Amino acid sequence: MANQEEMVVIQRSFVLNKDQIDYLSHGGKGTIPLVAGQYTPIISWKVPRQEKLGLIQNPRVTMKLYDTNGNELPGNTKLMISIKKPTQQLTQEIGNYKFYNEYQNLEWHQQLSGEYDNAVRFEMNSAGFFPEESELVILANVPESGITLNWDDPRSQINIGRTGQPDLVRIEV
Amino acid sequence: MKKTNLSVDDFKHIPGGNIPNVYSPAYSFVIPKGYNYLTINNEPARMKITTAQRFTGVNTSQDFTLTPTYLVAPFTIDGVQKSNQIAVAFDETVGKVSKCVHYDSSTNQLVFNTITGGGTSDTVSVYYLLAEGNLRLEVEYPGKNVLASTALFEGSLLDINTKNQANYKDYLFLYSQSLLSDAYKLSLYVLTRAPIIMDSRDFDGVPSSMVTNVAPSMLYLPVMYERTDQGGV
Numbered sequence: 001m002a003n004q005e006e007m008v009v010i011q012r013s014f015v016l017n018k019d020q021i022d023y024l025s026h027g028g029k030g031t032i033p034l035v036a037g038q039y040t041p042i043i044s045w046k047v048p049r050q051e052k053l054g055l056i057q058n059p060r061v062t063m064k065l066y067d068t069n070g071n072e073l074p075g076n077t078k079l080m081i082s083i084k085k086p087t088q089q090l091t092q093e094i095g096n097y098k099f100y101n102e103y104q105n106l107e108w109h110q111q112l113s114g115e116y117d118n119a120v121r122f123e124m125n126s127a128g129f130f131p132e133e134s135e136l137v138i139l140a141n142v143p144e145s146g147i148t149l150n151w152d153d154p155r156s157q158i159n160i161g162r163t164g165q166p167d168l169v170r171i172e173v
Numbered sequence: 174m175k176k177t178n179l180s181v182d183d184f185k186h187i188p189g190g191n192i193p194n195v196y197s198p199a200y201s202f203v204i205p206k207g208y209n210y211l212t213i214n215n216e217p218a219r220m221k222i223t224t225a226q227r228f229t230g231v232n233t234s235q236d237f238t239l240t241p242t243y244l245v246a247p248f249t250i251d252g253v254q255k256s257n258q259i260a261v262a263f264d265e266t267v268g269k270v271s272k273c274v275h276y277d278s279s280t281n282q283l284v285f286n287t288i289t290g291g292g293t294s295d296t297v298s299v300y301y302l303l304a305e306g307n308l309r310l311e312v313e314y315p316g317k318n319v320l321a322s323t324a325l326f327e328g329s330l331l332d333i334n335t336k337n338q339a340n341y342k343d344y345l346f347l348y349s350q351s352l353l354s355d356a357y358k359l360s361l362y363v364l365t366r367a368p369i370i371m372d373s374r375d376f377d378g379v380p381s382s383m384v385t386n387v388a389p390s391m392l393y394l395p396v397m398y399e400r401t402d403q404g405g406v
Binding site: 012013014015017019020021022062107108109110112113114117154155157159162163164 | 194196243244246247248249252254278281304305306307324326327328329331332333335336337340342343344345346348364365
């Protein structure tokens with residue numbers, strides 16, 4: 001018989017995207033003006049209480065981002081995954097930036113296929129956890145001014161992690 | 174226990190079940206009385222989730238192009254777009270089907286070939302792979318609310334519908350085995366703004382000329398089943 005005091009941990013593969021509205025904290029809908037030469041948060045998800053998210057060191061992230069003019073973001077836009085813990089005011093860098101270029105060149109079916117697996121991976125310092133109440137933030141740094149990201153364009157989508165695979169896991173305690 | 178699989182035919186549509194932008198059930202399979210089912214997690218499942226939309230005044234006597242409201246998943250195998258598995262148009266006026274011949278992802282347009290006997294202003298319902306929102310396969314216990322921890326599978330519809338699920342790198346496995354008995358439900362929960370229509374006959378207002386499921390949907394969930402001692406009436 002199970003011990004009543006035993007801690008039950010359930011781990012599931014998970015995907016964060018703009019439709020995870022229970023997690024969404026910033027962005028994912030409406031428009032976001034981007035500042036040239038500066039990292040601007042474009043979307044963030046807050047980890048609920050009693051939950052933790054675990055990210056592998058090289059998670060697969062797939063995306064297509066369109067601006068209000070219907071164009072994709074420039075290829076030399078820098079993208080970064082960051083963490084903002086409940087005690088922090090600003091986001092903390094946890095990995096290397098990546099250019100949007102690859103996402104511009106690869107169509108959805110290519111980004112989601114095993115063939116281009118490495119092209120869509122982000123390079124993080126290490127595998128790690130996002131504890132409860134912390135935020136996983138995606139920042140974008142565009143090279144030119146006057147670009148406004150349009151989340152309401154149904155083509156603008158981002159997926160952190162891969163369906164059915166442990167790039168991102170949700171851990172319930 | 175014997176091996177079988179669950180398909181779209183086993184799942185019942187829940188009318189009004191999937192509420193836009195709320196995790197809600199679209200399809201359910203209720204375990205029959207006197208049976209136990211065991212979901213399998215070491216054999217890949219297959220899923221293709223579809224939505225439906227009706228267009229009026231379409232000229233189907235020539236090749237026609239339709240722009241659906243929701244984003245279409247560009248299902249592709251080895252770089253070749255499988256258009257005929259992406260969308261199917263059903264001319265409700267003449268009761269005939271035309272499969273999609275091209276999907277343009279930049280404009281979200283579906284191109285179909287002429288329908289034999291089609292008119293210049295026909296009503297056409299289109300069933301296509303959806304690329305917006307998330308899916309969760311949940312186990313529901315009788316008399317209880319759904320617990321998040323009972324999801325057997327969760328993921329993005331874009332991802333599920335676009336990739337080649339026959340490729341071993343992209344297999345979809347359920348997370349765990351789960352034993353389901355009498356009156357337990359296995360439900361497809363979705364969070365999307367589109368209506369989920371896996372069987373074209375579940376779409377509101379389809380004519381009686383639609384006798385088979387024309388939607389390019391698919392569900393293949395490997396399971397084991399057995400009859401229990403108390404089994405059956």
